[in-house]
Amino acid sequence: MAAIPPESPKSDSQGGPFWDIVGRYIGLLVFFILVKTSCSLYLYSVVFSAVGPTHRNLQYFLTTFTYFFGILSVWSYWRTHRELPSKIPDRYYFTGAEWRIIEALRYDHQALSEELAVMADARGIRTRTPDGLVNACNTCRVIKPERTHHCSVCRMCVIKMDHHCPWFGNCIHYHNFKYFLQALLYSTLGMTFMLLTAAIYLLVSDNGMKRMKAADGAVLGFVVLVLLSFCVGVPTGGFFVASFYHAMHNVTTLEDLKGTVYFADGAEESYNLGSCCLNLKQQLGPVFLAWLIPVNSTPGDGTQYLVRSDVDTAKSKRRKLTDKKAIDHTFSGTTS
Numbered sequence: 001m002a003a004i005p006p007e008s009p010k011s012d013s014q015g016g017p018f019w020d021i022v023g024r025y026i027g028l029l030v031f032f033i034l035v036k037t038s039c040s041l042y043l044y045s046v047v048f049s050a051v052g053p054t055h056r057n058l059q060y061f062l063t064t065f066t067y068f069f070g071i072l073s074v075w076s077y078w079r080t081h082r083e084l085p086s087k088i089p090d091r092y093y094f095t096g097a098e099w100r101i102i103e104a105l106r107y108d109h110q111a112l113s114e115e116l117a118v119m120a121d122a123r124g125i126r127t128r129t130p131d132g133l134v135n136a137c138n139t140c141r142v143i144k145p146e147r148t149h150h151c152s153v154c155r156m157c158v159i160k161m162d163h164h165c166p167w168f169g170n171c172i173h174y175h176n177f178k179y180f181l182q183a184l185l186y187s188t189l190g191m192t193f194m195l196l197t198a199a200i201y202l203l204v205s206d207n208g209m210k211r212m213k214a215a216d217g218a219v220l221g222f223v224v225l226v227l228l229s230f231c232v233g234v235p236t237g238g239f240f241v242a243s244f245y246h247a248m249h250n251v252t253t254l255e256d257l258k259g260t261v262y263f264a265d266g267a268e269e270s271y272n273l274g275s276c277c278l279n280l281k282q283q284l285g286p287v288f289l290a291w292l293i294p295v296n297s298t299p300g301d302g303t304q305y306l307v308r309s310d311v312d313t314a315k316s317k318r319r320k321l322t323d324k325k326a327i328d329h330t331f332s333g334t335t336s
């Protein structure tokens with residue numbers, strides 16, 4: 001039976017389409033200006049003024065790494081910004097018959113929750129609210145897949161929503177979480193690289209500071225670069241550490257705030273599979289090299305997840321199988 005369409009989108013914000021566009025693109029503009037300004041200041045004040053043409057190889061090395069971090073920062077930021085939340089798969093939308101049942105039972109909460117539980121079970125959804133109710137969205141008219149939340153800014157249900165980030169003008173969700181981590185990582189590494197190399201060179205070289213003072217505006221450019229690095233690099237680094245900590249424990253920002261994940265059978269489960277590597281593979285893909293490059297490697301559609309007890313059960317089954325093989329082997333050894 002065909003799924004019924006969602007309600008026409010309603011804005012929770014007081015702004016109109018103009019402010020929606022401003023909200024979506026202002027972060028993008030600020031980010032590009034910051035990357036361009038900090039790279040230009042570093043190249044002019046440090047690489048071309050302080051280092052100077054006498055150390056040509058060092059200039060090539062510093063310029064290459066500046067562009068390397070700059071390009072990776074912009075590339076991963078762009079992918080985070082552009083990767084909009086994907087549509088919830090059709091099977092999670094209420095059918096016309098189901099919606100009529102929901103409408104009919106609107107004031108009978110007990111009967112409604114029982115009907116919703118049947119609909120959720122039919123779709124293989126195991127999670128519930130802390131009150132034991134089915135996670136459904138009346139606006140989108142879906143039963144939310146596990147780890148899905150309705151974003152009031154995007155005005156839609158978002159698969160594995162982490163949080164809505166105004167700096168990226170987008171939700172951070174299942175399909176762009178890897179790019180988000182990379183954007184934070186490469187921006188922080190870029191800022192750290194520029195600050196560290198500048199500080200080391202100015203400390204160890206005899207005439208680096210003199211050459212910088214001799215170039216027009218180079219000292220002022222360097223001071224602005226240091227201020228920018230602290231103002232941008234420190235919070236960006238902090239966000240990266242917090243987000244990577246979440247990734248290692250396979251928990252979203254929303255789940256971390258809410259605490260436990262509740263299941264239909266009353267169990268309090270966790271998506272933390274007990275191994276940092278396993279947790280990261282679930283979110284970033286199976287190939288380590290792809291964790292570092294802003295290309296798509298996130299597995300699946302983000303609607304189904306393993307929980308800790310799934311992994312524990314699989315491990316105990318494997319252990320039993322190994323024990324059984326060892327016993328069989330022992331017996332076959334003694335009888336032969």
Ligand SMILES: [Zn+2]
Pocket residue numbers: 137138139140141149150151155156157
């Ligand atoms: Zn929704």
Ligand SMILES: [Zn+2]
Pocket residue numbers: 151152153154155158163164165170171172
């Ligand atoms: Zn959003």
